[in-house]
Amino acid sequence: MARVTVEDCIDKVQNRFDLVLIAAGRARQIAAGAELTVPEDRDKNSVIALREIAEETIAADTLRDNVIQTMQRHVEVDEPEEDDMEAQMVSHQFADNIDESEVLVADPAPLGEMPGDDSADDGDAA
Incomplete structure (x- = not known):
């Protein structure tokens, strides 16, 4: 399931490295209690995050901005x-x-x- 999901996500995100960061950030949000946009189907948070990105139920740009914001040490x-x-x-x-x-x-x-x-x-x- 995860391999197919990764292949589906590559079309939605610029490169694999961005995909890893974005999916990991979304998986952390899900673990913290964020609302799911796809059915859970007994999948792990990382697979759910990849499915959300592949199905475009959540915007990859929004996730990218969230990842950048959480990694910033100094915010002006x-x-x-x-x-x-x-x-x-x-x-x-x-x-x-x-x-x-x-x-x-x-x-x-x-x-x-x-x-x-x-x-x-x-x-x-x-």
């Missing part, structure tokens, strides 16, 4: 790194501090004196 994520996050937080705090200092520099009036308050000038004139 588009999230900013912690150093970038810290730098952004510091820059936001720095910007907030600059805004406060600009207000103080722009308004040099003493704390007791309010702009437009003429009451201090009236006391000197009398």
Whole structure:
């Protein structure tokens, strides 16, 4: 049964090496409890995986992508790194501090004196 199944699968997959990786990955999925797309017929997981590939009940490209994903050690994520996050937080705090200092520099009036308050000038004139 397996030899015939392998011969049927060669038409669906580029080469035998890819077939081995894809079928082994699917057999692991079946062992982990994935749903079967062909009848079990008391076959082992590897034979079931080959039958699924031969009968095209599951896409070989999808299985190939799953195998590649499981073998990757480093997966790039588009999230900013912690150093970038810290730098952004510091820059936001720095910007907030600059805004406060600009207000103080722009308004040099003493704390007791309010702009437009003429009451201090009236006391000197009398």
